[in-house]
Amino acid sequence: xxxxxxxxxxxxxxxxxxxxxxxxxxxxxxxxxxxxxxxxxxxxxxxxxxxxxxxxxxxxxxxxxxxxxxxxxxxxxxxxxxxxxxxxxxxxxxxxxxxxxxxxxxxxxxxxxxxxxxxxxxxxxxxxxxxxxxxxxxxxxxxxxxxxxxxxxxxxxxxxxxxxxxxxxxxxxxxxxxxxxxxxxxxxxxxxxxxxxxxxxxxxxxxxxxxxxxxxxxxxxxxxxxxxxxxxxxxxxxxxxxxxxxxxxxxxxxxxxxxxxxxxxxxxxxxxxxxxxxxxxxxxxxxxxxxxxxxxxxxxxxxxxxxxxxxxxxxxxxxxxxxxxxxxxxxxxxxxxxxxxxxxxxxxxxxxxxxxxxxxxxxxxxxxxxxxxxxxxxxxxxxxxxxxxxxxxxxxxxxxxxxxxxxxxxxxxxxxxxxxxxxxxxxxxxxxxxxxxxxxxxxxxxxxxxxxxxxxx
Numbered sequence: 541x542x543x544x545x546x547x548x549x550x551x552x553x554x555x556x557x558x559x560x561x562x563x564x565x566x567x568x569x570x571x572x573x574x575x576x577x578x579x580x581x582x583x584x585x586x587x588x589x590x591x592x593x594x595x596x597x598x599x600x601x602x603x604x605x606x607x608x609x610x611x612x613x614x615x616x617x618x619x620x621x622x623x624x625x626x627x628x629x630x631x632x633x634x635x636x637x638x639x640x641x642x643x644x645x646x647x648x649x650x651x652x653x654x655x656x657x658x659x660x661x662x663x664x665x666x667x668x669x670x671x672x673x674x675x676x677x678x679x680x681x682x683x684x685x686x687x688x689x690x691x692x693x694x695x696x697x698x699x700x701x702x703x704x705x706x707x708x709x710x711x712x713x714x715x716x717x718x719x720x721x722x723x724x725x726x727x728x729x730x731x732x733x734x735x736x737x738x739x740x741x742x743x744x745x746x747x748x749x750x751x752x753x754x755x756x757x758x759x760x761x762x763x764x765x766x767x768x769x770x771x772x773x774x775x776x777x778x779x780x781x782x783x784x785x786x787x788x789x790x791x792x793x794x795x796x797x798x799x800x801x802x803x804x805x806x807x808x809x810x811x812x813x814x815x816x817x818x819x820x821x822x823x824x825x826x827x828x829x830x831x832x833x834x835x836x837x838x839x840x841x842x843x844x845x846x847x848x849x850x851x852x853x854x855x856x857x858x859x860x861x862x863x864x865x866x867x868x869x870x871x872x873x874x875x876x877x878x879x880x881x882x883x884x885x886x887x888x889x890x891x892x893x894x895x896x897x898x899x900x901x902x903x904x905x906x907x908x909x910x911x912x913x914x915x916x917x918x919x920x921x922x923x924x925x926x927x928x929x930x931x932x933x934x935x936x937x938x939x940x941x942x943x944x945x946x947x948x949x950x951x952x953x954x955x956x957x958x959x960x961x962x963x964x965x966x967x968x969x970x971x972x973x974x975x976x977x978x979x980x981x982x983x984x985x986x987x988x989x990x991x992x993x994x995x996x997x
Contacts, residue, residue: 687746
């Protein structure tokens with residue numbers, strides 16, 4: 541285990557004399573902070589043996605385990621071992637300690653493509669080049685059975701030569717994730733870029749969903765804004781389901797025809813990768829990238845001691861609630877049956893702006909007041925009716941989920957007992973007793989559905 545001990549590691553921007561430099565695993569010197577997300581920080585680094593510049597993505601095991609995201613990390617490692625392409629960020633090796641995971645990655649100097657789009661539309665020749673490189677990378681990924689499922693400008697980087705690099709495979713899928721129908725069923729992605737079929741519960745082809753996202757990206761490159769946008773998520777999803785968008789007057793005619801074929805609501809009518817590559821607008825000055833098979837690269841080293849990735853600690857904060865589930869469950873005041881085709885869960889659900897601990901205290905007090913036997917574990921309370929009371933056979937579970945900062949979802953479900961008694965329990969006991977912590981109950985039309993939540997599962 542000694543080889544995994546970190547020398548003088550601090551997760552902050554480091555500018556220290558070489559005598560006290562921050563070296564990890566005796567191999568990489570960590571420097572300034574490049575950026576950070578929900579679960580990870582990315583630092584500039586250097587291989588002190590080869591003098592090669594690298595990016596070091598540092599992930600807190602505790603944070604990803606609390607959020608139930610370890611599977612996504614393991615999936616990302618598996619996928620990046622498969623995908624070796626000039627337009628995909630190169631993962632060099634994966635290292636780990638008891639508390640952190642380190643992705644040693646290719647250092648991409650130019651930043652996110654999103655930064656360029658945020659300044660306005662791109663010139664047609666630049667937009668075409670980036671789109672060509674994106675399609676080349678995704679074509680290769682699909683040939684290896686990998687669907688990215690979260691393509692967006694924030695996950696497309698540019699190197700010092702203005703070449704595009706696809707990154708962040710945390711939501712990607714492999715053939716083993718397909719169900720017996722040969723389709724994917726996990727609803728995930730970023731709202732403005734997600735394909736309409738992903739929102740439905742009938743399964744979808746991951747490759748075709750990626751192509752829709754590529755169409756959204758191409759539209760943004762040439763227009764400077766997104767085709768589907770609205771402060772209210774429901775309204776935005778309605779636009780996606782109907783493919784309601786307008787081209788600006790400056791949009792190139794040939795590119796307009798291409799985008800229209802990419803943003804086809806019916807995935808079976810959507811243009812394939814091969815179809816894209818046959819389009820005149822795409823073929824202009826197109827150069828096939830160097831075959832990845834001819835790239836001489838060392839195999840990825842993975843050093844994760846004692847199977848640390850697979851150990852699940854006790855939760856210290858609520859699990860994240862899938863935003864797709866949140867939207868479809870909390871919005872029965874809208875006519876969304878054609879969008880989500882989902883039956884309501886047999887339970888009662890509400891949102892709250894109170895802390896998880898305050899919610900749990902309130903629910904536990906209610907249960908004890910009604911003489912329920914109470915047992916709690918992490919952020920779940922089980923309430924069993926006293927055999928001598930009128931709710932003797934009723935067993936109810938209440939669980940608190942986190943949706944976004946300062947917003948929780950509380951879900952009650954019946955474990956056993958009479959359904960009528962459960963409904964009465966919810967209506968006559970739960971609602972009146974918890975009204976001071978409730979923001980909105982399931983099914984109320986004034987539910988604030990335009991909160992800013994990302995769609996991850």
